[in-house]
Amino acid sequence: xxxxVDFGAQYAQLIARRVREAGVYSEIVxxxxxxxxxxxxxxxxxxxxxxxxSVYEEGAPALDNGIFDLEVxxxxxCYGFQVMARALGGEVANTGLxxxxxxxxxxxxxxxVLLDGQPADQTVWMSHGDSVAKAPEGFTVLAxxxxxxxxxxxxxxxxxxGVQWHPExxxxxxGQNVLENFLHRAAGIPSDWNPGNVIAEQVERIRAQIGSxxxxxxxxxxxxxxxxxxxxxxxxxxxxxxxxVDHGLLRQDERRQVEEDYVAATGVRLITxxxxxxxxxxxxxxxxxxxKRKIIGREFIRTFEKAQAxxxxxxxxxxxxxxxFLVQGTLYPDVVESGGGxxxxxxxxxxxxxxxPDDLTFELVEPLRTLFKDEVRAIGRExxxxxxxxxxxxxxxxxxxxxxxxxxxxxxLDLLRKADAIARFELxxxxxxxxxxxxxxxxxxxxxxxxxxxxxxxxxHPIVLRPVSSEDAMTADWTRLPYDVLAKISNRITNEVxxxxxxxxxxxxxxxxxxxWE
Ligand code: XMP
Numbered sequence: 001x002x003x004x005v006d007f008g009a010q011y012a013q014l015i016a017r018r019v020r021e022a023g024v025y026s027e028i029v030x031x032x033x034x035x036x037x038x039x040x041x042x043x044x045x046x047x048x049x050x051x052x053x054s055v056y057e058e059g060a061p062a063l064d065n066g067i068f069d070l071e072v073x074x075x076x077x078c079y080g081f082q083v084m085a086r087a088l089g090g091e092v093a094n095t096g097l098x099x100x101x102x103x104x105x106x107x108x109x110x111x112x113v114l115l116d117g118q119p120a121d122q123t124v125w126m127s128h129g130d131s132v133a134k135a136p137e138g139f140t141v142l143a144x145x146x147x148x149x150x151x152x153x154x155x156x157x158x159x160x161x162g163v164q165w166h167p168e169x170x171x172x173x174x175g176q177n178v179l180e181n182f183l184h185r186a187a188g189i190p191s192d193w194n195p196g197n198v199i200a201e202q203v204e205r206i207r208a209q210i211g212s213x214x215x216x217x218x219x220x221x222x223x224x225x226x227x228x229x230x231x232x233x234x235x236x237x238x239x240x241x242x243x244x245v246d247h248g249l250l251r252q253d254e255r256r257q258v259e260e261d262y263v264a265a266t267g268v269r270l271i272t273x274x275x276x277x278x279x280x281x282x283x284x285x286x287x288x289x290x291x292k293r294k295i296i297g298r299e300f301i302r303t304f305e306k307a308q309a310x311x312x313x314x315x316x317x318x319x320x321x322x323x324x325f326l327v328q329g330t331l332y333p334d335v336v337e338s339g340g341g342x343x344x345x346x347x348x349x350x351x352x353x354x355x356x357p358d359d360l361t362f363e364l365v366e367p368l369r370t371l372f373k374d375e376v377r378a379i380g381r382e383x384x385x386x387x388x389x390x391x392x393x394x395x396x397x398x399x400x401x402x403x404x405x406x407x408x409x410x411x412x413l414d415l416l417r418k419a420d421a422i423a424r425f426e427l428x429x430x431x432x433x434x435x436x437x438x439x440x441x442x443x444x445x446x447x448x449x450x451x452x453x454x455x456x457x458x459x460x461h462p463i464v465l466r467p468v469s470s471e472d473a474m475t476a477d478w479t480r481l482p483y484d485v486l487a488k489i490s491n492r493i494t495n496e497v498x499x500x501x502x503x504x505x506x507x508x509x510x511x512x513x514x515x516x517w518e
Contacts, residue, residue: 002026002183003043005033006336007051007061007079013333015049015077015168015179017372022180023191027370028336035066045073045187047179048080050166054130055082055092063087073159073187075114075179078128081162085153088136088160095133097147099126102171105151107143112154113185114161115142118174124151124165125172132164159186195375196382199231202367206235210325214315215365217327218304219244219262219270220397221254224329224368226262226389227380231367232327233268234383240327241269243307245300248276248413249399252421253388261386271311275303283401283408287446289518292408296398326362330369331376393438394473402518406445416443418497419463423489427467430485437470439479442506442517451501453494460501463493467505468515476510 002019004026006012012028019026027041031051038046046067053060061079065087068074076084082092105124107115124145132150135141143152143163154161161182167175183189210232217229219242233240246255255272263270282295312323368376380390396402400420404412420441427439442464451458465486470476490503506513 001041001043002045002047002189003033003038003041004028005031005046005048005063005080007031007049007083008053009049009051011051011077011166011168012049013336013372015047016332017374018168018176018179019047019183020193020372020375022176022183023193024183024189025193028332031061031063033064033067035064035070038064038067038072039070043072044189045075045183047182048074048076048083048162050078050080050127053079054094055079055086056094056130068160071158073182074161075182075186076160076162077168078126078164078166081152081164082128082130082132084160084162085132085134085136085150088139090132090136090139090150090153091134092130093133094130095147097131098129099145099147101125101127103145103165105143105145105165107152108141112140112142112156114154114163114178114181115152115174116181116185118177123171123173124163124167124175125169126165128164132162156186161186195371195378198371198375199234199379199382202231203235206232206365206367209363209365210236210239213239213325214321214323215240215325215327216308216311216323216362217242219258221250221258221389221392222329222395223373223380223390223392224331224376225327226258226329226385227376227383228327228329228366228368229268230266230380230383230385232365233266238269241271241311241323243304243311244270244272245303245307246272246274246276247279247296247300247303247399247401248410249279249296249401249408251395251400251424252417257386257388262389265384265386271307273303273307275299278303279401280408280410285407287407289402292401292518293398296401300397324361324363325365327365327367329376330364330366331373332369332371333373335369391433393433393436395438396516402516403440403442404445405442405447405517412443412445415461415497415499416441416463419443419493419500422492422496423465426485426489426492427481430482432479432481432485435469436467436479436481437473437476438515439465439467440516441465443500449502451494453501458501460499462502462504463497463500464517465489465503465505466515466517468510470510470515473515476515478505478507478509 004012004016016026016028103126107120131148135153139153139155145151152163167178219225282299423441444462467479468476469479
C-alpha cells in the first residue's frame with residue numbers, strides 16, 4: 001500500500017481517498033509509527049499529511065526519522081513537508097507571514113517529475129504559519145509563492161518530494177496531478193486498484209473467518225448494511241440471515257425495495273419484523289425531539305434483539321449451532337476516527353443481545369472497514385444491487401419520526417411520506433441527485449396556516465423543503481435549487497397531499513441550523 005501518515009487533522013482521510021482515486025490502495029497510519037513498523041508494511045510510497053501544529057511547538061507530532069532511511073518514495077504535504085525539511089537538514093522558519101486560502105504559485109521551469117505538465121502559474125490552497133526557509137541539501141526548489149520562497153521541493157534521485165500547499169483539496173487546481181505524478185511517475189506505482197478488487201479478496205476473508213458458522217445482519221435499508229450483507233452472502237450464502245425492522249418511520253417504497261428488489265438482486269434470506277404498531281404506541285403523545293429519538297433508539301434495539309434471540313433459539317433447535325457472527329457495515333472513517341484498530345472486535349453478548357446466555361458472544365464481521373462511502377457504492381453496483389439502494393442519500397436512523405415537528409401519528413406519517421416521495425421524485429427527474437447531499441422534507445404538524453384551495457378556506461400544515469449541499473454533513477449549505485423545480489414540487493405537494501396548503505424552503509446553512517429539524 002501507500003501509507004498516509006496522519007499528523008492529526010482531517011487531511012489524512014482526504015489524501016487517502018485521493019490516492020485511491022488515482023488507482024492506488026492507501027492506508028492511514030498514525031505519525032507515531034516506527035520505521036520498523038513501516039518496513040513491515042512494505043509500502044510502495046509514503047505521503048506525510050498536513051496537520052494543525054507548528055513544528056516548533058512543544059509536543060508537536062514528530063516522525064521516526066528512520067523512516068526516511070528506508071528510501072521509500074515520499075511526498076510531504078504542508079506540515080508533513082516541514083517535518084521532512086527539518087528531518088533531512090533543511091530549515092523551517094516562522095517568518096511572521098501567513099498564507100491562508102487560495103494563493104497564486106509560480107512553478108520553476110525545471111519543475112521536475114512532480115509538477116511536470118502543469119502550467120507555470122496556478123492557484124493552490126494553503127494554510128500555514130511556518131515556512132520552509134531552506135531546502136535540504138540535494139533538493140531543488142520546485143515552486144514559490146509571494147510569501148513562501150520554498151513552496152515545493154524535490155530530490156529526484158531519492159524520490160523525495162514536498163509541497164507546502166494542499167494538493168488533496170479541490171481548490172488546488174492541479175492538486176490531483178501532483179498526487180498522480182508522485183504516485184505513477186516518481187514512485188512508479190501502477191494505477192491498478194479499484195474497489196471492485198476488494199470483492200474477491202473480502203469473499204475469501206469472510207469465508208476464512210466464518211467457516212461453517214452462522215451469521216446475522218441487521219439491514220437498515222441504507223447503503224452500508226446492504227453492501228456488507230451482499231458481500232457476506234456472496235461468501236457464505238444461506239449461512240447468513242438478514243433482519244429488517246419496519247418501524248413505520250420509513251419512506252415510501254423502502255420496505256418493498258428491500259424485501260423485493262434487494263432480495264431479488266442478492267438472494268439473501270430476509271426476515272422482516274413488522275414493528276409499526278409497537279413504535280407508534282411507544283411514540284404516542286410525545287413531541288420532544290430528544291425524547292422521540294431515545295424512544296425510537298430503544299424500541300429499535302429491543303426489536304432487533306428479540307429477532308436475534310428468536311433466530312438463535314430456532315437455529316439451536318434445528319442443528320444445535322448458535323449464530324456466532326454479526327455483520328456490521330462499519331466504514332473506514334469510523335475506524336480511523338475511533339482510533340483505528342485492526343482485526344475484529346469481540347463484543348460481549350449482554351451489551352448487545354438481551355436475554356441470551358451471558359457467555360455467548362458475537363464475533364463481528366466488518367467487510368467494509370477499509371473502505372470509503374463512494375467505494376462502498378461502487379462495490380454495491382458491481383454486486384448488482386439496485387440503484388435505489390446503492391445511490392440512496394443519507395437518511396437518519398429515527399427516520400420520518402424526527403421529520404414531524406410535533407407528535408408522530410399514523411396519519412401524519414402517511415402525509416409526510418407522500419410529500420417526501422413527491423420531492424424525491426421531482427429532484428431525481430430534474431437530475432439534481434448529485435447536486436444535493438440530501439433533502440429532508442419536514443412536516444410542521446404543530447403549525448397551521450390559512451389557505452384557499454378550490455373554492456374554500458383551508459387551515460392546513462406547512463411542509464418544509466431542506467435541500468442541502470455538503471461534503472460530510474458536519475457543515476452544510478442550502479442548495480440553490482432551480483425555481484421551476486421548486487415550483488413543481490410545491491404545486492404537486494399542495495395539490496396531491498391532503499392537509500398541506502403551504503410549502504416553504506429552508507435557507508439556513510449548517511451551522512447555525514442542523515440538517516434535520518429535530
Ligand atoms: P444533523 O441534523 O445533525 O445531521 O445536521 C447530520 C447528518 O446525520 C444524519 N442524522 C442521523 N443519522 N441517525 C443517523 O443514522 C440519527 O439519529 C441521525 N440524526 C441525523 C442527518 O440526516 C444528516 O445526514
